[in-house]
Amino acid sequence: MLQVWALEGIPEIAPGADLVSLIADAADGTVTDGDIVVVTSKIVSKAEGRIIAADDREDAITAETVRVVATRTAPSGHTTRIVENHLGMVSAAAGVDASNTPEGTVLLLPVDPDASARAIASGLRTRLGVDVGVLITDTLGRAWREGQTDSAIGAAGVHVFEDLRGQTDAEGRPLIVTMPCVADELASAADLVKGKAAGLPVAVVRGRGDLVGDLDLPGARSIVRPPERDMFRLGADEAYADGFAAGAASVTL
DSSP states (O other): OOEEEEOOOOOOOOTTOOHHHHHHHHHTTOOOTTOEEEEEHHHHHHHTTOEEEOSOHHHHHHHHEEEEEEEEEOTTSOEEEEEEETTSOEEEGGGOBOTTSOTTEEEOOOSOHHHHHHHHHHHHHHHHOSOOEEEEEEEEEETTEEEEEEEEEEEESBOSOOOOTTSBOTTSOBOSSOOOOHHHHHHHHHHHHHOSSSSOOEEEEESOGGGBOOTTSOOGGGGSOOGGGOSOSSOHHHHHHHHHHHHHHHHHO
16 A cells, blocks of 8 residues: 655754754654655755845756757747756756745755765654655656656665566556656655645655665656657757758758
8 A cells, every 4th residue: 555645843944954854854654664765856955055046047057058949939929948967857947936036036856866865865764764765856847748747756675667578467468668757756746745735845745655765766757768768859940940951951952
């Protein structure tokens, strides 16, 4: 049986905060071997001092962008940029967040979410004396679907995939490509109890101890699809424009 609950008692996080101690205190002996601690990336970024002065959020997004995938301007005049950031993640606004931060500042994603997850997991294992996994999450949109869900952007001590390839389904048919991203599924489950505005940035998932393992397991960076297998590198309008330009150039030559 899967159980998911939020930890209460974690205060507002400031740069330099000891997240291991704060999470361990909030857990108060309730965390056991095989549990997975799910931490909102926002408090990791705050603890790591990833708050920068930025009157213009767009400038911060530009600084965090390594590749523009698509840009759309709504009738209201608001422009949304889907970009690849320095972590290789494709998302709106490069993960730059202006909510719940002091006026005139924005919050950037952790520099290395997998390393942050390892540090938290290692600290909790030492402090609590139990083998736990840690996921760091952020809210992402999804291609072809409205709305957002939480996804894993950092992981330590957790198998991020459940590889079912080579097994058979209920009808005895072989599973060829089935590889659920359980890290993202757990991130979304945790978000159901953490919420977006309840001040509960950490949750615990119990019931999938089979996914908990060594701290050197591949992290969430392994979830990002490599460029050579990315079939949707550009937005539809951008891909059309590039193709049209290439065709026009070849005709001119």
